[in-house]
Amino acid sequence: MISKKKTRKAQEEMVGFVLIVVLVAIIALIFLGISMRKTTRAEENKEIDSFLASTLLFTTNCRPSADAVYDFKDLIRACLKNERCDELEKACDVLNKTAFNLIENSWKISEESREKAYIFRIYKGEESLVYLAEGKESSKKQGAEIYLPVEGENVYLRMEIFY
Amino acid sequence: MDRMRWLSAACGRMKMKKKAQFKIQQMALMLIAVVLFFILVGLFWLALQYRNLQKQALQLEESKSILLSEFLSSSTEFSCGSYCIDTDKMMVLIDRKVYYSLWPVSYIKLRKICPGGGGECNRENYPNCSIYSVYEKEGNVSRGEIGSFVALCRYEKIGGYAKRVCDLGKLGIGYEIK
Numbered sequence: 568m569i570s571k572k573k574t575r576k577a578q579e580e581m582v583g584f585v586l587i588v589v590l591v592a593i594i595a596l597i598f599l600g601i602s603m604r605k606t607t608r609a610e611e612n613k614e615i616d617s618f619l620a621s622t623l624l625f626t627t628n629c630r631p632s633a634d635a636v637y638d639f640k641d642l643i644r645a646c647l648k649n650e651r652c653d654e655l656e657k658a659c660d661v662l663n664k665t666a667f668n669l670i671e672n673s674w675k676i677s678e679e680s681r682e683k684a685y686i687f688r689i690y691k692g693e694e695s696l697v698y699l700a701e702g703k704e705s706s707k708k709q710g711a712e713i714y715l716p717v718e719g720e721n722v723y724l725r726m727e728i729f730y
Numbered sequence: 731m732d733r734m735r736w737l738s739a740a741c742g743r744m745k746m747k748k749k750a751q752f753k754i755q756q757m758a759l760m761l762i763a764v765v766l767f768f769i770l771v772g773l774f775w776l777a778l779q780y781r782n783l784q785k786q787a788l789q790l791e792e793s794k795s796i797l798l799s800e801f802l803s804s805s806t807e808f809s810c811g812s813y814c815i816d817t818d819k820m821m822v823l824i825d826r827k828v829y830y831s832l833w834p835v836s837y838i839k840l841r842k843i844c845p846g847g848g849g850e851c852n853r854e855n856y857p858n859c860s861i862y863s864v865y866e867k868e869g870n871v872s873r874g875e876i877g878s879f880v881a882l883c884r885y886e887k888i889g890g891y892a893k894r895v896c897d898l899g900k901l902g903i904g905y906e907i908k
Contacts, residue, residue, distance in 0.1 A: 613796065617878035620813040624881035624896040625844070634889025638896060669898055672844040673879065 612728070616711035622669055623715065624655055628652070629661045639665065643689060646696055649714045659696065662689070666697050674728070676702050684729040691722045705729045787823040791905040792876050798835055799903045810894075814881045815840065815901070820862050821853065830865060836904035842882055844898040857884055877902040899907050 622639050629637040629645065629652035637645060637652070642665065645658035652661050666687060676682050684702025688695060710727035802808060803815055806825065810816040820840065823829065842848070842864035851859035882899040885892045 614878055617813055617880065621879045621881040621898060624811075624814055624883065625898050626895045632889075634891055634893075635889055636893055636895065669844050673898065673900075674847060 585708055610709045612709035612711055615709065615726050616713065617730060618673060619711055619713045619726060622666075622724070623713075625665070625669065627661060627665045629656075629658060629665075643715060643722055645695065647691070647717055647722070663697055663699075667691060668700065678703070681730060682728050686725075686727045688725045690725070691717075691720060691724065696722070702729065741804050774783050788874070791874070794834065794905065796876055796878070796903075798833065798838075799876065802838065802903075803878070803880050803901060810883050811832050811890045813879070814896070815899070817857060817862070817882045818885045820864065821851065821856055821880075824851070824864060825863065835865075835867070836906055837866045837902075839866075839904075840864065840880070840882065840899055841902060842897050842899045843879075874906075875902050875904050 621644040625639045627637050627639055627642050629642050631637070631645075631650070631652055637658075639662075642658055642662045645652070646662045648658075650658045652658055666689070670676075670685065670687055674682055674685060676685055682702075684704050685700065686704075687697065687699040708727050708730045710725065711730070712723055712725040714721040714723050716722075736868040740829065803813060807892050808815045808819050817840075842860040846860060848861075850861045850863060851857075877900045880899050880901050881896040883896040886895045887893075888895075
């Protein structure tokens with residue numbers, strides 16, 4: 568009788584212990600889940616935002632006439648209208664080259680540096696005017712997006728940097 | 731017979747005493763373990779707090795620099811619009827020591843990124859230069875830098891007209907790391 572009582576008490580203690588372990592494990596899993604979700608979301612980054620905003624003002628090599636100089640904003644408009652910068656180059660080609668040059672000079676993207684990869688896009692709805700990407704993407708990323716109204720429609724510039 | 735009974739009672743008392751001692755020991759050990767656990771948790775929390783405190787101090791310095799970089803790029807003395815700095819105005823400001831007391835940072839530097847090339851800017855080589863040293867506090871060694879991109883604009887005569895020409899640059903604000 569005494570031995571049975573003892574066994575029951577031990578069983579109850581074991582059940583209590585297991586319950587506590589399970590409870591702690593569930594709480595830990597919830598915290599882990601929340602922290603994992605936080606890292607996969609792209610946070611807004613002021614530096615990238617400033618890069619996109621100042622890029623729009625950059626004076627490009629596109630000079631369709633002797634007294635006309637296109638800045639990046641004008642070049643996007645010219646690309647949308649399928650214009651040419653001169654007889655040799657289309658506005659869209661110059662836009663691509665200029666965007667690549669600006670990124671190459673501004674961000675040091677490599678496996679060794681803090682910034683491991685990037686995606687840069689200029690798009691209007693589904694149509695992509697520029698798509699540049701380099702490096703191996705990771706879950707930790709930051710980005711920014713700005714828009715430019717062109718003839719009643721919005722053209723978006725978006726950049727994401729992977730750390 | 732009485733002696734036997736007395737002996738068995740004493741033996742029983744001894745057994746109970748031993749069991750009680752064992753229970754006390756068990757409880758004491760448990761209490762020590764719990765106290766140790768809480769001490770460890772406390773130490774871990776303290777270490778985290780200390781690390782956070784250092785981080786917060788650094789963040790405060792950073793945010794001070796960010797605020798200043800926003801102030802600089804939007805103040806009328808330099809600005810030519812949003813994220814735009816007028817380098818002609820900047821050249822005038824470079825040797826003006828009267829502004830130094832307004833800037834609670836280690837240094838303020840503007841670097842031309844694209845197109846690159848050229849050295850420190852002065853009145854002789856402007857605009858074919860790439861670094862504008864606006865302010866530098868003396869005696870600082872340990873520094874961090876926060877920066878934001880800006881367009882460095884000036885006016886040039888193109889095809890007989892004054893046109894705004896903008897390069898891409900970075901406004902670097904240095905802050906002390908304590």
